[in-house]
Structures are given as structure tokens and as C-alpha cells.
Amino acid sequence: MDVSLEGVRVERDGRVLLDVPSLLLRGGRTIAVLGPNGSGKTTLLRVIAGLDRPSAGRARIGGLPVDALRVAYVFQEQIFLRRSVRDNLELGLRLRGIDPAERGSRMEEAARVLGITHLMERRADRLSGGEGRRVSLARALCLRAPLVLLDEPLEGLDRPTYSHLLHELPQLLAAFDATRILVTHSPGEALRFAQDLVVLVDGKVHASGEKREVATNPRVREVAEALGYFVVIHDGRRIAIPPDALKPGPGDLEFVMEVDEVIDLVASTEVAGRIGEVRVKVELPPTSETPARGGRISLHADRFFELR
Amino acid sequence: MTDLLTTDSRFLAIVLRTLVVSGTATAMAVLVGFPLGYGIARRSFHGRTLLLGFINTGMGMPPVVVGLVVWLMLVRSGPFGGLDLIYTRTAMVLAQFLIATPIVVGFTTASLQALPPRLADLLFVLGAGRVRTMLILAREAKLGLAATVMAAFGAIVSEVGASMVVGGNLERSTRVLTTAIVTETSRGEMDYALVLGLILLGLTFIVSLALTIIQQRR
Numbered sequence: 302m303d304v305s306l307e308g309v310r311v312e313r314d315g316r317v318l319l320d321v322p323s324l325l326l327r328g329g330r331t332i333a334v335l336g337p338n339g340s341g342k343t344t345l346l347r348v349i350a351g352l353d354r355p356s357a358g359r360a361r362i363g364g365l366p367v368d369a370l371r372v373a374y375v376f377q378e379q380i381f382l383r384r385s386v387r388d389n390l391e392l393g394l395r396l397r398g399i400d401p402a403e404r405g406s407r408m409e410e411a412a413r414v415l416g417i418t419h420l421m422e423r424r425a426d427r428l429s430g431g432e433g434r435r436v437s438l439a440r441a442l443c444l445r446a447p448l449v450l451l452d453e454p455l456e457g458l459d460r461p462t463y464s465h466l467l468h469e470l471p472q473l474l475a476a477f478d479a480t481r482i483l484v485t486h487s488p489g490e491a492l493r494f495a496q497d498l499v500v501l502v503d504g505k506v507h508a509s510g511e512k513r514e515v516a517t518n519p520r521v522r523e524v525a526e527a528l529g530y531f532v533v534i535h536d537g538r539r540i541a542i543p544p545d546a547l548k549p550g551p552g553d554l555e556f557v558m559e560v561d562e563v564i565d566l567v568a569s570t571e572v573a574g575r576i577g578e579v580r581v582k583v584e585l586p587p588t589s590e591t592p593a594r595g596g597r598i599s600l601h602a603d604r605f606f607e608l609r
Numbered sequence: 610m611t612d613l614l615t616t617d618s619r620f621l622a623i624v625l626r627t628l629v630v631s632g633t634a635t636a637m638a639v640l641v642g643f644p645l646g647y648g649i650a651r652r653s654f655h656g657r658t659l660l661l662g663f664i665n666t667g668m669g670m671p672p673v674v675v676g677l678v679v680w681l682m683l684v685r686s687g688p689f690g691g692l693d694l695i696y697t698r699t700a701m702v703l704a705q706f707l708i709a710t711p712i713v714v715g716f717t718t719a720s721l722q723a724l725p726p727r728l729a730d731l732l733f734v735l736g737a738g739r740v741r742t743m744l745i746l747a748r749e750a751k752l753g754l755a756a757t758v759m760a761a762f763g764a765i766v767s768e769v770g771a772s773m774v775v776g777g778n779l780e781r782s783t784r785v786l787t788t789a790i791v792t793e794t795s796r797g798e799m800d801y802a803l804v805l806g807l808i809l810l811g812l813t814f815i816v817s818l819a820l821t822i823i824q825q826r827r
Contacts, residue, residue: 350734374734380725382749392745393735444735 302328302371302447302480304349308358311344311504318344319355319504326497326509328363331474331481333495333512335488335527341504342484343377346450349482350374362448370397373441373479377452379433381425386417386436389425393444411443414476431462438473449474451483455490470494488529492516500524519606531581532608539608547583552601558583560592572598619780624808627785630698631766634705638713638761641706643754646717647743651729661718667711672704673770679704680774696777701785704771709761716760720753721746755824759817766813786812 304326311319319341326332334342347353349360351367352374360367373393381389390411394404412418415435420428425436434454441449454470455463471494474481485491491498491512498515500508502523508515519525525532525541532541535554558581562573570585572592583600585591592598649657649664681687683695683703694700724746732742747754769787776783778792786809793802 347730352730352733369734370736372734374731376727376731378725378727380727380731382728382745396732396736396741 302363304328304360304362304448304480304482305364306345306348306358306360309348309355309360310357311341311348311353311355317504319348321345321358321504321506324499324506324509326480326482326499328480330496331483331494332497332499333491334482334484334499334501335486335491336501337486337527340486340501340527342486342501343452344504345501346374346452346482346484349448350450371447373444373446373449373477375437375441375449375451375454377454377456379426379428379430379437381428381433381436383424383426385422386425386428387421389436390421390440390443393440397444407443407445408439411439414442415439415473429462430458431466434458434462434466442477445478447479449477449479449481451481453485454483455485455487467493488527500527502527517606519608521609525606525608530606531576531579533576533579533581540602541606541608542602543604544582546602546604547581547600548603549583549585549589549598549600551599552603554602554605556600556602558598558600560594560596560598563591563594565591574598576600620805622781623784623786623789623805624812626698626783627766627787627809627812630701630772630785631705631762634702634709634765635758635762637702637706638709639758642710642713642757642761643717643747646714647721647746649714650718650721661715664711664715664718668715670708670711671770672708672765672768672772673774675707676704676771676774679707679771683775695775696779696783698776698783700775701772701783704775705765705768708768708771709765712761712764713757716757717750717754720750720757723753724749752824755820759820762816762820763813766816767809 306321306324309319309321310317334345336342344353348355349362349367350372351369362368362371382392387408390408391404394407399407412421415438417432417435417439420432420436425433428436455466458466467490474494483494495512497510498508498512499506500515500523507521507523508519515524516528519528519530519541522532522539530541530543531547532539533556535556540554556576558572558574558576560572560574564571569587570589570591571582572585573580573582575581649661679700680695682689683692683700684690685695728749729742729746732745737745767787769791772785773788773791776785776788778784778788784792786805790802790805790809793805
């Protein structure tokens with residue numbers, strides 16, 4: 302189910318939070334909305350869900366006006382009633398008029414897919430971060446909505462739970478027979494989970510399309526930075542370098558890095574510093590000579606993109 | 610003491626009158642205060658903090674001052690003197706309603722604000738309409754809301770100043786437990802005053818217990 306925005310503008314206290322002249326998100330795909338904090342990602346999601354009404358323009362789901370009943374929304378925060386997991390899963394189904402027998406089978410299936418069957422009688426508001434996130438996903442899954450919106454689904458989790466869900470989420474997302482739009486500030490998560498990318502910075506869409514196309518053709522600084530690329534000036538040209546493409550030693554596109562910090566990671570050495578004014582990090586193999594803090598090392602980029 | 614309770618028919622009338630006046634005032638304050646508190650908790654608008662400041666000040670308003678203001682409004686020479694309400698139970702209900710309402714609004718606002726901030730958003734996206742949202746939020750905040758009703762009832766059933774000023778403590782029509790205690794104490798009928806005091810405590814306990822049962826029910 303396609304989602305489209307036409308002339309959408311959201312303002313609050315005189316500040317423009319979102320300004321999207323036109324955007325089409327293709328149905329049946331996983332779309333990541335990527336951007337730094339405060340870029341309007343959550344506002345975009347809220348407009349699509351009908352939670353925020355734009356001051357101008359409109360969003361449409363499958364060509365129809367937005368309707369919460371066609372949406373399943375996974376909030377960034379864990380929001381539950383002070384009741385059991387079962388009650389929390391059932392609430393949305395009750396509110397949408399699903400009959401009791403159907404409710405039971407949907408809940409059982411969602412609980413099985415998300416691995417929360419053993420949690421069904423526990424108080425939802427007392428679950429751990431990882432358990433709560435699974436219950437939130439299960440609540441969305443059992444609604445069987447044609448559009449699923451996920452707001453920073455891995456934010457605020459402890460490291461082991463994060464790592465676990467990071468690997469599991471693509472599989473879990475596949476369980477939703479729906480268009481999936483997820484919001485994240487992490488380029489790693491966006492590239493891992495999504496088929497399409499939308500890059501949103503300062504409330505404006507700077508790129509949208511198939512992820513490979515966006516990631517290999519960032520065009521402008523905002524997109525490159527949102528993707529986590531280092532943006533440096535070289536011979537008067539603005540160059541974007543993916544972090545993994547910056548290597549020590551000479552090459553076709555060479556830079557000099559001023560070393561600020563050297564961290565011994567045993568298996569490698571992480572060196573943080575600056576190319577001009579741009580802060581960069583590079584990992585040196587253990588066989589390399591460890592540079593001194595305040596010194597300079599030569600780097601090259603084995604992959605880069607020229608920006609406008 | 611038992612003799613005192615069983616033989617004095619005035620006693621039962623005073624107890625019933627107390628329940629009717631304070632119960633009615635509490636019910637009215639809840640009817641007005643719950644929606645107001647809900648609106649203040651859910652919406653952000655200019656002057657909200659100032660309004661809450663006024664409401665919270667109102668929670669500590671001396672009942673006798675409220676009584677005085679109501680008396681000035683309802684006395685024959687006052688702006689509403691023509692309604693002929695002064696020294697009636699209606700005047701007492703009105704005064705007690707004015708005392709209870711800020712308590713209900715203030716506590717309701719705080720109870721609802723203590724819920725997860727996005728809970729109403731969740732209910733919206735799950736498909737709840739306005740009324741369902743309000744009912745579910747009220748149920749989630751029932752600990753605080755039941756405490757609100759208890760606090761409001763407790764405050765007005767135990768106040769004496771406003772009831773005395775606007776009700777006039779007329780033996781057969783406006784005397785309630787608190788004003789009766791004052792009267793009996795001034796007459797030197799300390800036993801009777803003490804019994805009335807215990808009855809007032811018992812009454813408050815029964816109402817609070819009933820509300821506590823509702824509050825603690827899972």
C-alpha cells in the first residue's frame with residue numbers, strides 16, 4: 302500500500318518541523334526514514350498515522366486519507382496499560398472490533414512469532430527493555446494493518462538486547478504482510494533493515510529511493526552526513542567517504558589526518574583525528590606503527606563520492 | 610451513649626443531611642472537575658501553568674473564606690439575593706462544591722499527567738475514539754482519581770466554616786455533623802459532641818473504605 306505526501310507542512314511555535322512538497326513511499330516494502338535527531342522523522346510518522354495534522358497539505362495511504370485503523374504504530378517509548386501482556390495485545394483488537402475467537406488466534410500467533418508466549422500473563426509495564434520491545438512489535442503485528450510504522454525500534458536498548466534484535470528484526474519485519482516504514486538515526490540500522498531510504502534533514506527530504514541508489518549516490522552533504530560518511534574538501538571538491546573506505550597509507554585520493562586520540566583495541570588501533578576541520582576515525586591493523594597523539598598520518602579513500 | 614443515639618431522632622437527620630449535602634457537593638465537583646482536569650492534563654495552551662497555579666492555590670483555600678464569598682453573593686442584598694438561597698442546604702452544597710472543585714481539578718490533572726505521556730496517542734492509533742480514550746485513561750489513573758474523590762469528600766465533610774456561614778446552622782434544616790459538634794460544644798454537651806465527632810469519623814471511614822475498595826480492585 303503506497304503512502305504519499307503532497308505539500309505537507311507542519312509548524313509548531315513558528316518553527317517548521319516538516320516541509321515535504323512531494324514524497325511517494327512504495328507499498329509492500331521496508332522503508333527507512335533516516336536523519337539526525339530533530340530532523341522531523343517522528344513528525345513524518347505521526348502525520349502518516351494521523352496523530353499530527355499538518356498545517357498544509359495531506360498524507361494519503363493507498364490513495365485514501367490517513368486513517369489510524371489502517372496503521373499499526375510501534376512507539377519509540379514502551380507504552381503499556383498497567384495490565385497483562387495479553388490485555389495489552391487484546392486492547393487494539395477489541396478497539397478495532399475483532400471478534401473474540403479471531404482475537405485469540407491472532408494473539409497466539411503474534412506471541413509465537415515474537416517469542417513472548419511465556420510473558421502473556423506478566424504485567425506489561427514491568428517488562429525489561431527487550432521484552433517490552435517484543436510486546437510492542439507483537440501488539441502491532443496482531444493488528445494485521447496494511448501499514449506498519451516503527452519509531453526508532455531499537456532505541457534505548459541495552460547492548461546485548463540491541464545486538465540480538467538488530468539481527469532478528471529483519472526477520473520479524475518480514476512477518477508483517479504490510480508496508481513498513483521505520484524511523485532511525487542510525488545509518489547501519491537503515492541499511493540493514495530497509496529496501497528504500499528517505500533521508501530527512503531539518504524537516505526536508507534530501508533523498509529518497511532504493512537504498513543502494515541513495516547510498517551510492519549521496520549527491521549532497523546532508524545525505525552523505527546522514528549516511529555517516531565523512532565529508533571532506535579535497536582539491537576544492539567536496540568528497541563523501543564511507544567510514545569503512547578510509548584506510549591508512551597512500552592511494553589515489555590521499556589525505557593527511559591530524560591525530561587527536563589513539564585507542565589500543567588489542568586486535569587493532571583506533572585513531573581519531575581531523576582532516577581539515579572534519580572529525581574522522583580510522584582503524585589501523587595491529588601490524589601498523591602506532592601514531593603519536595598530535596602527530597600526522599597519511600590516509601587514502603578507496604571509495605568515495607563527489608558531492609555537489 | 611447508646612441511649613443518646615437511639616432516642617434522639619434529630620441525630621439521624623443530621624447524619625443524613627451531612628451525607629446528602631457533602632455527597633451532592635462531591636458528585637457535582639467530580640462532574641465538573643474530572644472533565645476540566647482531563648482537559649488541562651491533555652491540552653497545552655497559553656497560561657496553563659498559571660491556571661494550574663490558581664487551581665492549586667484553590668486547593669488550600671480556607672472554607673470560611675469561601676463561605677463568606679458565597680454568603681455575600683446569596684444574602685438578600687447580594688447579587689443573587691433574589692434566589693432566596695441563603696441559609697439553605699442548597700447554599701451549603703454550593704459552598705462545598707466551590708471548596709471541592711479545585712481539589713478535584715488539581716488532583717485529576719496530576720493523576721492523568723502521571724500516566725505515560727504518549728498513552729493517549731497509543732489509544733488513538735489503536736482505534737479508540739475520544740470517549741473510549743477518556744474512559745481508558747480514567748481507568749489507568751483510577752488510583753489517583755479515587756484518591757481525588759476521597760480527598761474532596763474528606764475536605765468538605767469535615768469543614769465547618771462555610772457550612773456555618775451560608776447554612777446558618779439551623780437546627781431542623783441546615784445543621785450538619787460539624788456544625789452540630791460546634792453547637793453541642795458551646796452548650797457544654799461534650800458527650801454528645803464527642804459522639805457526633807466519632808460518627809463523623811466513622812462516616813468518613815465508610816466512604817473512604819468504599820472508594821479504597823474500588824481503587825484497589827484489579
